[in-house]
Amino acid sequence: MEDVREPSASPCVGSGNIGGENAEGKVHPVADGEHLSSLSVSISAEDSATLNMEERKEGPSPRGVLEGCLRSVESETASSKASTSDSETPSNTRSASNWHRFSQLFKKGSAMGLQTLPSLGIRKLSRSKSRRARGSMIPALYPSLDAGLCLMKPSWKAFSLSELETATDNFSHKNLIGEGGYAEVYKGQLQDGQFVAIKRIIRGTPEEMTVDFLSELGIIVHIDHPNTAKLVGYGVEGGMHLVLYLSPHGSLASLLYSPEKKLEWEIRYKIALGTAEGLGYLHEGGQRRIIHRDIKASNILLKEDFEPQISDFGLAKWLPEQCTHHIVSGFEGTFGYLPPEYFLHGIVDEKTDVYAYGVLLLELITGRPALDSSQKSLVMWAKPLLINNSIDELVDPRLADAYDSEQMNIVATVSSLCLHQSSVQRPRMNQVVQVLKGREDISTLGKRYQKPILQRTYSEELLDAEEYNSTKHLNDLSRHMEILLEI
Numbered sequence: 001m002e003d004v005r006e007p008s009a010s011p012c013v014g015s016g017n018i019g020g021e022n023a024e025g026k027v028h029p030v031a032d033g034e035h036l037s038s039l040s041v042s043i044s045a046e047d048s049a050t051l052n053m054e055e056r057k058e059g060p061s062p063r064g065v066l067e068g069c070l071r072s073v074e075s076e077t078a079s080s081k082a083s084t085s086d087s088e089t090p091s092n093t094r095s096a097s098n099w100h101r102f103s104q105l106f107k108k109g110s111a112m113g114l115q116t117l118p119s120l121g122i123r124k125l126s127r128s129k130s131r132r133a134r135g136s137m138i139p140a141l142y143p144s145l146d147a148g149l150c151l152m153k154p155s156w157k158a159f160s161l162s163e164l165e166t167a168t169d170n171f172s173h174k175n176l177i178g179e180g181g182y183a184e185v186y187k188g189q190l191q192d193g194q195f196v197a198i199k200r201i202i203r204g205t206p207e208e209m210t211v212d213f214l215s216e217l218g219i220i221v222h223i224d225h226p227n228t229a230k231l232v233g234y235g236v237e238g239g240m241h242l243v244l245y246l247s248p249h250g251s252l253a254s255l256l257y258s259p260e261k262k263l264e265w266e267i268r269y270k271i272a273l274g275t276a277e278g279l280g281y282l283h284e285g286g287q288r289r290i291i292h293r294d295i296k297a298s299n300i301l302l303k304e305d306f307e308p309q310i311s312d313f314g315l316a317k318w319l320p321e322q323c324t325h326h327i328v329s330g331f332e333g334t335f336g337y338l339p340p341e342y343f344l345h346g347i348v349d350e351k352t353d354v355y356a357y358g359v360l361l362l363e364l365i366t367g368r369p370a371l372d373s374s375q376k377s378l379v380m381w382a383k384p385l386l387i388n389n390s391i392d393e394l395v396d397p398r399l400a401d402a403y404d405s406e407q408m409n410i411v412a413t414v415s416s417l418c419l420h421q422s423s424v425q426r427p428r429m430n431q432v433v434q435v436l437k438g439r440e441d442i443s444t445l446g447k448r449y450q451k452p453i454l455q456r457t458y459s460e461e462l463l464d465a466e467e468y469n470s471t472k473h474l475n476d477l478s479r480h481m482e483i484l485l486e487i
């Protein structure tokens, strides 16, 4: 089986995250040890020892993208000096050396500027708690961070606070177009007339905000695909801001769940395909395997022509080639989109995104959210209908008969495969792309994934060892939700 990775390859073990949960049903850890240590915060000897220990066992941590990136770029830069490989483009080399210089500046800057941050005890606060302190903890940013950031990608513009205020009419409420767990997003117009979305990170402790901001930049600087969000620039005066190209239709969630709007089937299909292409690129298209870890309708933005763009890389993770998967010990991500191996063992790999994509397809088919207002899971409701092939009962009533039934069957079958309880029996995103483009038959893909699996993943072994079945998975899903949402 081509998608199965060697079970003997080692997992990358994550640090113990202490999760919190916010109003959107999203659970996040606080900043992890690796990052805190990398920021040279003034800490006790005991804390420092703990952090060093975590740093040693940690692969690229959920919040450690930046440092991981810096380390890798440093080593890539070193190896590129020794090699004359054709694959190293001049721009890659430039970007690598910029990262190196940025790393030096950032380390210097962080050592100077973050001395005043609260002690490590604060990392035990959940995001939901720190959220109550919104607005009160915007850190004073150190000038060298700004100097370092402009080295990351010279085409990114550094915006002053007054430029951002002018663009958004002083962050006027009328320009507020989105709100997430960490940030408010404002529509803005730059001096040259260009419309942008300005994401202002406002929630969390100073460390969390810095880590969110740098994590997202650390991923965005390395990706370039028509189906991933693009950055115009950033601003670090008076808070942390990402300046993104504006997606005029907002997010898929804002369109799909609006009672006034009806999203045509052709557009839904286009969104399904584009999102699959974007994910296929993240998983297999670049130098590194990138796991997004927070695929959901509100993180799929829609361009003028409804081409989808995967956004919000705050939780994204790089997975080294030699690791089968990564293990985290706290919950991160969004309820309604998390696969069973994640609930049980904290296992993160490409199939984490594949499962979330399966949920997204269900949302496109049904027009229902992953979790409804009473926290009922869409997967729990839809799985029996998928198993019985009762597609008519699944389809969004707003579509009536206005859809291509062959496409609908394909999307329903792909969703079913992606939602397989066993991660190894979920397809790879690039295989999904082939099916949605009509280049591979859905029945061939279905058969391939229903064959007995000879090579098994670590998560498969664990799930089987516990005789984990789909009923138990569904029970676990509701149990976890009940506990964490305190129902």
Ligand SMILES: Nc1ncnc2c1ncn2[C@@H]1O[C@H](COP(=O)(O)OP(=O)(O)OP(=O)(O)O)[C@@H](O)[C@H]1O
Residues within 6 Å of the ligand: 024, 026, 177, 178, 179, 180, 181, 182, 183, 184, 185, 197, 199, 244, 245, 246, 247, 248, 250, 251, 254, 294, 298, 299, 301, 311, 312, 314
């Ligand atoms: N480039 C953009 N164009 C238009 N709207 C956007 C853009 N970026 C973000 N938004 C809107 O703002 C919302 C919140 O953005 P985003 O998901 O990046 O914030 P967040 O705080 O990281 O959220 P999360 O809780 O998912 O982590 C999105 O769902 C979307 O509606």
